[in-house]
Amino acid sequence: MPRPRSLTQAQLASAALAVIDRDGLSGLSMRAVAKELGTSTMALYRYVADRDELEGLVVELVLGAVDTSPPAPDTPWPDRVTVLVRRLRDTVGAHPGVVLLTVTHRHRSPGVLRWSEAVLALLAEAGLTGERRVVALRGLLAYVIGAIQLEHLGALSGAGTAAITALPPEEFPHTTDTARHARQVDAEQEFFGGLAAFLRGLDA
Structure with missing residues (x-):
C-alpha cells in the first residue's frame, strides 16, 4: 500500500509562498520548500511533479483569494x-x-x-x-x-x-x-x- 500523505497542497503552497516572500522568486526551489516544511526534498515529489506544479499552487493560493464578484452596477x-x-x-x-x-x-x-x-x-x-x-x-x-x-x-x-x-x-x-x-x-x-x-x- 502507498504511504499515507501527511502534507496537503495548501501546506505546500503556503511554505513555497513563505520562501518567496522571504527570499524572492529566485530563492524558490524544491529544497528550500522542503526545508521550510521540515522534510526531505525527495518527499515533496510525492505531492507535486516538479517546481512548475508547485508554482501553480502558489499562484492559486494568492490569486484564489481575490474577490471577483461584480462591483456595484450603478457606477460607470x-x-x-x-x-x-x-x-x-x-x-x-x-x-x-x-x-x-x-x-x-x-x-x-x-x-x-x-x-x-x-x-x-x-x-x-x-x-x-x-x-x-x-x-x-x-x-x-x-x-x-x-x-x-x-x-x-x-x-x-x-x-x-x-x-x-x-x-x-x-x-x-x-x-x-x-x-x-x-x-x-x-x-x-x-x-x-x-x-x-x-x-x-x-x-x-
Whole structure:
C-alpha cells in the first residue's frame, strides 16, 4: 500500500509562498520548500511533479483569494474595472514576488481566469468586441503587472529618482525635471493615475 500523505497542497503552497516572500522568486526551489516544511526534498515529489506544479499552487493560493464578484452596477464601467484592479493589486501587492508567476500560469490558474472573466464582462458591456477586447484585456494585464513590479521592485520615488535628479540637466532636461516632480507622486497616485489614463483610452 502507498504511504499515507501527511502534507496537503495548501501546506505546500503556503511554505513555497513563505520562501518567496522571504527570499524572492529566485530563492524558490524544491529544497528550500522542503526545508521550510521540515522534510526531505525527495518527499515533496510525492505531492507535486516538479517546481512548475508547485508554482501553480502558489499562484492559486494568492490569486484564489481575490474577490471577483461584480462591483456595484450603478457606477460607470471604468470605475468597476478599477474596483477589480484594486482588489488584484491589494492581494498580489502583499506578495510581489509572485507577480511574474501570474504571467507564467495565467492560462491555467482558476483565480486568474475568474478575474479575467469578470473584467471581460465589463469590457463587453462597454462595447468592446473581437480584437479590440483582446488588446484591451492584454493591455490592462500588462499595465497592472508592470505597475505592481515597478511599485515594489523599483519605485520612481526611491533612490533611483534621486540619482536621476542628479543627472546633468543640460543633457537630460526632461528626465531630470520629471524626476523632481516624481518625488511628489505617491504609489496610489502613480498606479491609479496610470490606470485611469489607460481606461480613458479604451473609453474614447
